[in-house]
Amino acid sequence: MTSGVLLVDKPQGVTSHDVVARTRRAFGTRKVGHAGTLDPMATGLLLIGIDGATRLLTYLVGLGKTYEATIRLGESTDSDDADGEITGRAAPDAVAALGDDAIDAGIAQLTGDIEQVPSAVSAIKVDGRRAYDRVRAGEQVELKARSVTVSRFERLATRRLDGAVELDVAVDCSSGTYIRALARDLGAGLGVGGHLTRLRRTRVGEFDVADAVSADGLDGAEPMAPADVAARAVGSIEVTAEQARDLRHGKRLEGLAHLVPETNAAAVDPSGALVGIVEKRGSALKSAMNMPENA
Template structure:
């Protein structure tokens, strides 16, 4: 029997996130594998996967903030806002020469903090039931609505100049739903030279770090994070007695016990270390809103 857990995987470039899920299903011998947010085939880095019952935890992870390292190419705009698209505009030498560090800093400042961002048209966002990228590839025009996101860090690590443009290695900390391709596009637009993404690597999702991830070659026998430990990393932990664990699993409230949790939702953990489920406040009571399958220990 496959034990539930959270698995951190370092996705290589050139394959889809679904490919990683498929490989994980084969390696663990189960169909019950889900993810907390995909990466484009071009991108590399952290995928958070749920195995068996731990897939129920993914909904509490998917909205976590993230860290990316990326390379932005200034001087050309593309159809996809990344290197996989066709170049639609090229800046002249004079415009490129005018891209000073000060102008880049000002452009980045305008793309930092709480901002309104129009996602890249080549995205997985659904428009009338169809993925935006499918519509674009079918030759249809797509206009996505702006959404509010937060970019808490957008910093240049290195700059490289050549005859056709400027390359910036950057690091970005941002809220879930932020498109790094859109940041590259909008920075290039602000500078008047166009811009697109040429490399992207995700290194963090909430408390989960790429340093703890396994490669796709090491999936067989890879260690997972126990559901209770994973839940306690993203939520408040509430330790409950065996009797309380039984009551929560049976849908009963823990009367007058809401003050035991510092914030909600919270992870209820049984004395044996197993995750009972996720609890919420109901007046002065604690009530389970998601129960984990009971583990045999």
């Protein structure tokens, strides 16, 4: 049984669920999941858990992300990206008057710890149904603002077009940040509207898209071992065979909390296998998640 996490470079025009389905076929298992959806328009890094390693996805979903994107100022859409219908166009003279200093000031307003209202056409559940399903059914959806952190929002290039300005940007952000919403809010703040025309996820935590396989190259692809994935995600400690057995049986490791600098860490046995994820409980370590022993 293959167990691990596969780094996949999702192409444009397919859903994250499509990539999961392809992985199921390639590896002959139903037990496959991913750590964070990418919209069909977006490309880039998907972390795909296979078999026992799907237990690790909980610890991967919340990792920080890096994106490369293109924002079009001067046009708004109902989805805040290029897949939606245009709902507004700014006057050409207003767009032409946008200077680099004003754009950079608008970007600065959206950098740091901010409150962000996600796009209505999103996968967030509202009373048990996805927001995008409610929007497509003709319902009016208003999502609540959430706190996110945008540690870098950098303008890399600017193209001034007839009636629009296109920005190539790089964004480092916390999990749960919507780049579409950044595009929308930047355009709104500048008074001309805006939406996303390109999005590529290049990094999730310590995982880079440069190490990913294509969605067409899944057959024969080698997933990362669970121990390597967990170590990159939360750090790791080595445990003895006896300690590994105790953790698997639900026992605490007394007096070892000092070995874990953060809240969690991966416990790795002498053979290099991942025992599970441990967490601090006072001065002891307790298993928060155990891996199947054959994973």
